[in-house]
Amino acid sequence: MRQGLAEAHRQSTVAARALPVEIGFLARHGYAPNALLQASALASFAGIPVDEFLIKGGYIPEQEFYRALASELGLPFTSSPRLSSRAHYPNSILAGLAPAAGQAAGFILAPRGPTLTQLLRTRHPPGGPLLITTPSILARAVIRAQSRAVAYRAAHELPDRRRDLSSLHGASLAQIAALVALALVASFAGVMVPALTIALLGAALSPLFLGLIVLRLASSMLGASVEPTTRLPRQDDAALPVYTVIAALYRERRVASRLVAALSRLDYPPAKLDIKLVLEADDPQTLAVLRRIAMPGFIEVIIAPPGEPRTKPRALNVALPLAQGDFTVVYDAEDVPDPDQLRKSVATFACLPDEFACLQARLTIDNTDDSWLARMFTIEYAALFDVFNPGLAEIGSPIALGGTSNHFRTAVLKEVCGWDAWNVTEDADLGLRLSRLGYRVADLLSAIISI
Structure with a gap:
């Protein structure tokens, strides 16, 4: 019996030595x-760290992996870390290392990728006592410990850095005074000389309406194709970058499971998906639905700390600093994107110069037959996303984004401070802000179905 156990231990040790160091310990x-050896080969073929391949691919639950790691290193594992106020958002999350609460309390460690490899090779962790936890638990703990700082950054990063580009302070006193004076003059003139006032207003506004009509006609005549004219080559998994997906949900318990199913069908390597679902703290119903779902390892749920304003852009800004992908896309809770949309986005960006910071995918409605009003919405969406916006992109005009299925270069999105939390038309605002800062938006010939 003892000889059999010793032989099994020897074989597992030999097997562990033949495996990459970041997963070799799992054999013990x-x-x-x-x-494990097969998973290592597949991860290498796809250009993915094997630890992320196992966890995000659903082969090993995250907690099991890090409990085994803690046992291997002889360190305690914690599922409820208490962090010091010195924990930093987002750096502590991205680094996988945060100071624990209390004097001489040491650090909470959630290593992955190169950090995990280095830790297992040297067996010399950072100084001080250490506790091991999972990256998702650490992320929740840091956001909880720094809730005020997270809420402030999500709402105020843009107005603090570029006050002139934010709606926080609204119109200036001079602008309000000018509008009031103009309204008073127009009202007085309309009462005293109505015919002349109407004629002058018509003459003043006619060039504006004429310009709008000419722009729409020009965009519709540019021959925007509904079907792709050239077939984009399918890229190897190893050549694909990490892709971040952000979706803000609020009281979306009816469609939450549908969204998770749609995101799970994306044709993209799971370990290269960085999907973040952002919920509000006062929405336990949606959170309860998500907890009942067998969530894929590449989907992370983030609870936005309470704060003002209560807007979708603020929720998106909570997740943006944690985005690890080269590209970031925004979806709404009711969206069902084409499974190959992320691959099409990567291939399209590869063909465009760096000045193109965003791709707007085309939207359609899936309840067209429900009512006359739904059919009108379908026609409007088809005109806007299949004709007008592609025409504007063709002539290099600014584009008011559609608010969903906007694909960004993540570095540019962070550079422009994300979304304006104080602007309820955050999609249109961001599209015009990108144009003001010298960037362009292009059309993405890929559909997204919205209820």
């Missing part, structure tokens, strides 16, 4: 070496 904690 009950996982089949052959399966």
